[in-house]
């Protein structure tokens with residue numbers, strides 16, 4: 640006996656509501672239909688009584704088993720949209736977060752104001768920042784990551800989206816060539832002491848993409864120091880909630896003349912800009 644689309648939607652809503660809050664349940668259910676099954680938002684209204692093909696019903700059942708274990712939807716799907724572009728994501732890459740768009744916008748604005756010709760993305764992950772900078776400016780863009788798996792995904796994304804980026808493997812800025820130009824990064828910034836209380840979905844993301852020593856501040860601090868030492872004209876970093884004040888003083892102590900912290904829409908510290 641075939642399930643109808645309305646029945647599938649209602650069964651899926653009940654199953655997701657066992658581990659997600661009501662807003663997340665509605666949003667995910669919509670994403671499963673649109674992104675997973677490729678059906679428009681209006682599909683249920685028009686085709687609600689029609690039977691779901693057996694192969695689609697089986698796909699949804701398989702996704703649900705993985706999702707129940709805590710695996711994030713973007714890993715199940717294998718891609719994630721960022722700034723209107725589709726990026727492949729794998730278990731080697733962080734899943735792009737919407738708030739990282741604020742950091743990209745800040746970087747584009749700062750870079751244009753400074754008139755830079757070069758930029759680099761440190762800890763590129765799936766490549767979102769490097770690829771968007773390369774596609775939206777005429778800057779020469781290079782990017783680094785410590786993870787071979789992340790670099791493989793980033794290279795594939797750059798190629799698929801037609802972005803010219805020089806990817807290098809290594810520690811932070813070390814593998815990147817001078818001139819660095821504007822240094823942009825969303826480094827790992829979660830305090831390892833917070834690990835036990837984090838959402839279970841985060842356990843599926845690479846620990847190297849999330850955690851940094853010194854209460855999450857170590858890599859951001861090193862990037863600020865190295866970028867200044869190597870004469871970058873500016874540095875734009877994604878930072879964690881509550882890290883703004885301390886990183887601002889560390890930026891000034893590294894020799895930057897100005898350091899400004901911006902909050903995201905939820906009012907959390909999210910972006911640090913260090914300038915000369």
Ligand SMILES: C[S@@+](CC[C@H](N)C(=O)[O-])C[C@H]1O[C@@H](n2cnc3c(N)ncnc32)[C@H](O)[C@@H]1O
Nearest residue numbers: 733762763764784785786810811825826827848
């Ligand atoms: C928070 S993720 C950001 C990924 C991507 N830029 C984004 O915004 O979605 C941090 C990235 O830094 C990389 N990373 C961690 N430690 C590193 C290091 N010492 N040197 C270079 N990359 C590093 C991780 O592999 C991960 O891809």
